Amino acid sequence: MDNTPSNAGTKQLGALPAASPARLAEVTVRQWGEGLARTWHDGDWLAAPARVGARIAALIGASPDEVIAADTVSINIYKLLAAVLDAQPQRRVILTEVGNFPTDLYIAQGLVAHRPGVSLRIIPAETIAAEADAASIVLLSHVDYRSGACHDLPGLTAALHAKGAAVVWDLSHSVGAVEIDLAAAGAQLAVGCGYKYLNGGPGAPAFLYVARGLQPALRSPLAGWMGHAAPFDFPENYAPAAGIARFLCGTPPILGLTALEVGVAISAEAGMATIARKSQALCETFIALVEQRCAGAGHNHTPDGGGAGQPYQPAPPRRRAAAKGPADARRDLRFPLPQCAALRLRAALQQLCRCVARGGGAANRADGTRLVD
């Protein structure tokens, strides 16, 4: 796998929105510097996780009271998996896919290690719907972090719910990049990342989604004071907040939330349909360039590749020869197509054009080093 800084730059950290530095300076100098602790209430700092969550909700087809910005994706996966296992003790198996993002696998591994009777199965994505049953909680990444391959979220959600399974979607590589309608899909649980296509900045808070009807039944395994029904009464015993706020744990990271709010506002202003259209146009341009200039270099185009992620997978012939089946093919991908937010499209396209123009360059980075070893 390509773990270089170049890869991190394109996929793991969204661009800096023009408005972010000034907004961060304002919150730092005026709210923090002048307002000090008063701003927790006067400046609405305490309301930030729910406010930013509500803005993210509009991008993923959720209601404002179903999403909260908090913690990291890893922690949010833990919270949701554990909450479901606690509330629905018939669930004894966490099912996830081969090639899922490592932290998703590690968190599930760590969770089952402390839960006698609960096991983890990591199986090919193609077999998940067949294997799932009423004892399962399924953890899936909507868009594959390496290939850009996109699961059919509505179709899989329906199929898995029909088998009685619960499903947690990791939207880290799809939120802000592709259109998502969780309500229409009947999805009940999801997490996602703030620092990729939401352009929230390095280490931006993540978010989690719990469908309103399910919220009263679930309790966070991390019963921190910010998830309490009355945190500023300082009671000794824990009582969860009424709604999505019960999934908060500790003090919200205000500077991170400030930057995330700016990034989310850009996606909201552009509109996910527009961003998705631009992403598609970028993809088509890239494919046309590769096919024009790198004919015979050994690439592998899967036009719909499982969904809207439009995976395009140039790979050297020896890599392709090594791929044995659909699961292997999905694992073997090394050149993910960036699904950029609108503000990144021009730079990304220029970079792709430079890359392709290097001749045989489907496997090169912009600086000329190999993308594929």
Ligand SMILES: Cc1ncc(COP(=O)(O)O)c(C=O)c1O
């Ligand atoms: C699909 C996916 N899930 C989870 C994570 C980890 O997120 P965090 O660092 O916020 O825990 C990442 C990070 O890149 C990711 O790509």
